[in-house]
Amino acid sequence: MxxxxxxxxCVIAFMGLGLVDPILPLIGRQLHASPSQVELLFTSYNAVMAVAMLITGVVSTRLGSKGTLLTGLAIIVIFSFLAGHAGSIGQIVGFRAGWGLGNAFFIATALAAIVAVGRGGTAQAVILYEAALGLGISVGPLLGGTLGSISWRGPFYGVTALMAIAFIAVAVLLRGVPKPEHRTSVADPIRALRHRSLLTMGVMALLYNFGFFTILAYTPYVLPHLSAHGLGFVFFGWGVLLAVASVFVAPRLQSRFGTLTTTYAMLVLIALDLATIGVFANDQSVVIVAVIICGAFLGINNTLVTTGVMNAAPVERPTASAAYSFVRFIGSAIAPWLAGKLGTLFSPHVPYYVGALGVSLGLVVLILGRNSLRHIYCRADVSPVALVY
Known part of the structure; x- marks a missing residue:
């Protein structure tokens, strides 16, 4: 239990990534905010997540897994409720920042807690964690679109209720989690970035996220004829392909062609997909199909990159993950705001061209740093773990 x-x-926490996606245009219209202002919902969320990754280890080794989980859940409950009660775009942006802090505490500790109290071993725990990730990413936009069709406040209040239930369940049922054996410091993830292999992967992911978040955060603005519910279905399809490809397709490609070679191919496909959306940004049918298909490419790449990160540097995996997440979330914070700004100043085509350029530069970084990544195995020796972990 x-x-x-x-x-x-975990499912509810991962919903937060795409939950607000279908209601972005609705929020903009009702609160009289420009696309770049609305995109700050992603920017504040991811920026705080980036910084918080440096302190999650410090907090969890002092409060313990259960204390950190409950702290994260409580923060999410408070700030998701406040976001739903907000009266201006600035207030929502600020409350989403608090939400990001709670999410960082929670997701950085959840897998370790499942491993600690589960009876099926680490492999079974990872499978369950990945299932929760896939379900959250795919259902989040659908739930957001359904509740958003009633009111833009609906998705925020929905998360509040679900997370409150999760808080009670964890508080009552989670027992017997052992205390951490040693404490970590804020400096540990920073020191880990001295390894060129880990830094290369982080910078590549920072640039890759310009493509990922252009699709996730800006696409609702190039589908103006779809309702919040319709947008929810589009990103539900995107999320399903992302989850299925991440869990089932990526390991097979990885074992056959190797981590780096397959990652090169996925980055090329993602860049081409973004460029296609850029060219046909005024054709709603092409955009919808391209977005959904890109979910598969993104899912495969997420798993490959995460597996590579876990093998990239001779440091503890939680430390490597924290260091890598700190760097890549910087890109996640900048990309949505930049896409909204470029779309307003120029045209809806430009954000996708810039996203394609970012992914292409990420490929260049990976190729230039390939000598430092030769030790990454041709097949996975680590079960794929969620990119956000």
């Missing part, structure tokens, strides 16, 4: 309580909370 403790495992299922944490897994349920």
């Amino acid at each position: 403790a495992v299922w309580a944490v897994a349920f909370a």
Whole structure:
């Protein structure tokens, strides 16, 4: 029961990534905000996540897994409710920042808690964690679109209610989690970036996220004829392909062609997909198909990159993950705002061209740093773990 309580909370936490996607245009219209202002919902969320990754280890080794999980859940409940009650775009942006802090505490600790209290071993825990990730990413936009069709406040209040239930379940059912054996410091992830291999992967992911978040955060603005519910279905399809490809397709491609070679191919495909959307940004049918298909490319790349990160540097995996996430979330914070700004100043085509350029530069960084990545195995020796972990 403790495992299922944490897994349920994981699903809700991962919903937060795409939950607001279908209601972005609605928020802009009702609060009289420009696209670049609305995109700050992603920017504040990811910027705080980036900084918080440096302190999640410090917090979890002092409060313990259960204390950190409950702290993260409580923060999400408070700030998602406040976001739903907000009266201006600036207030929502600020409350989304608080939401990002809670999410960082939660997701950085959830897998370790499942492993600690589960009876099926690490492999089974990872499978459950990945299932929660896939379900959250795919269902988040659908739920957001359904509740958003009633009111833009609906998705925020929905998360509040679900996370409150998760908080109670974890508080009551999660027991027997051992205390951490040693404490970490804020400097540990920074020191890990001295390894060129890990820094290369982080910079590549920072640039790659310009493509990822252009699709996720800006696409609702090039589909103006779709309702919040319709946008929810589009990103539901995107999320399903992302989850399925991440869990089932990526390991097979990785074992056959190797981590780096397959990553090169996925980055090329993602850049081409973004360029296609840029060219046909005025054709709603092409945009919808290209966005959904890109979910598969993004899912495969997410798993490949994460596996590579876990093998990239001779440091503990949580430290490597924190260092890598700190760098890549910087790109996640900048990309949505920049896409909104470029779309307003120039045309809806330009954000996708810039996203394609960012992904292409990420490929160049990976190729230039390939000598430092030769030790990354041709097949996965680590079960794929969610990119956000």
